[in-house]
Amino acid sequence: MAEPSLHALACDLLGADPDAPAHRRLTVAEARRLCPRGGVIACRRGDRNLVLAVLADGRTFTAPDRCPHDGRPLSDGYLDGQRLVCSRHGWEFDLATGASPGRPQACIGVREE
Numbered sequence: 001m002a003e004p005s006l007h008a009l010a011c012d013l014l015g016a017d018p019d020a021p022a023h024r025r026l027t028v029a030e031a032r033r034l035c036p037r038g039g040v041i042a043c044r045r046g047d048r049n050l051v052l053a054v055l056a057d058g059r060t061f062t063a064p065d066r067c068p069h070d071g072r073p074l075s076d077g078y079l080d081g082q083r084l085v086c087s088r089h090g091w092e093f094d095l096a097t098g099a100s101p102g103r104p105q106a107c108i109g110v111r112e113e
């Protein structure tokens with residue numbers, strides 16, 4: 001059995017389990033308070049599972065917590081500058097536009113918080 005990643009352990013400690021049903025996730029406001037700059041965390045708005053990302057400059061974005069490639073929670077991913085990187089196959093999404101460079105069909109809906 002594989003060891004859990006540090007990210008997974010941190011999410012468990014914060015109550016930000018990306019596999020948790022929406023009603024057990026942090027709210028967007030709770031996630032904003034807990035997520036450090038450069039961090040990514042699972043949260044919810046109503047019954048919608050979201051990923052919240054805080055850039056190094058403090059700008060904060062939310063997007064659906066589902067990668068358009070193969071459904072992996074984007075909250076398992078990480079930030080590379082302004083891009084959210086999916087942990088499964090490495091697709092990247094620009095948080096200002098939702099676009100995935102080189103993949104015009106793979107766009108996510110982003111919202112600046």
Ligand code: FES
Nearest residue numbers: 067069070086089
């Ligand atoms: S599931 Fe996200 S890149 Fe494949």
